Amino acid sequence: MQNAGYTQVRNKKLLPDLRKEGVLTKEIVLSTKEKHGCPWGSRLFSHHTLASVRRLSFYHPFHLPEDSLDLVLSACYNHSTEKFADKEDLYITPETQGCDTWRRLRNTIDKPPTFVVPQGHPMKRGGIKEKRSPFSVKLMNSGVHSSQTNPGYSRQPAGGAIFFY
Structure with missing residues (x-):
């Protein structure tokens, strides 16, 4: 990482x-x-x-490893979680897997992310973006007055036909 x-x-x-x-x-x-x-x-x-x-x-x-024990101790291998590891797993270091460590393997430089100011102003907007209805969530404990039809549809008491309003 x-x-x-x-x-x-x-x-x-x-x-x-x-x-x-x-x-x-x-x-x-x-x-x-x-x-x-x-x-x-x-x-x-x-x-x-x-x-x-x-x-x-x-x-x-x-930081300079002094012997092979320092290399093994800095490896990503964990003997308590991996049952049958290969011999080379002892020497796989975090920087070979892409983690950020003290050593650089390639001649690269770190480029920071560009910070975009929305609408040219540094003020941050917060608050609730949407209010979710508790009746729109399926499979939850609902009361006796929850709607049993699709949103926008209603069942007429006389005749039982479904009309869309």
Whole structure:
């Protein structure tokens, strides 16, 4: 589960967004600030992936698993509910199932939902939108005076014919 309402879109910048994962203690040197209209060598030097930024010596992650036990403990597998689980179920982490965690698997950025102000005014309207009649609900305990015919139809006392008004 992602953040509530946030969508992930592809990051088209030269550097990935890893602010939730760790901190860079110094700036990354870029030979260019744009992707297009520059020599291929400077673009290749300036473009970083998630793995290349994580391998830098001045990148320090916040949470780092120390051994395989940390990976198993952070897995989605629950041994009390799953009877005969496969071996790979121990290593399925929440981020591989789409949950929002501290680690980013793809070079994406979170795009917040657009907030639309109705009628150009921030005032919120409330109240009851419709009042439901208790007689229109079927199979409920009703009194002796509840209507037994369809709405809009009535049975005439003399003759018993059904007329629509």
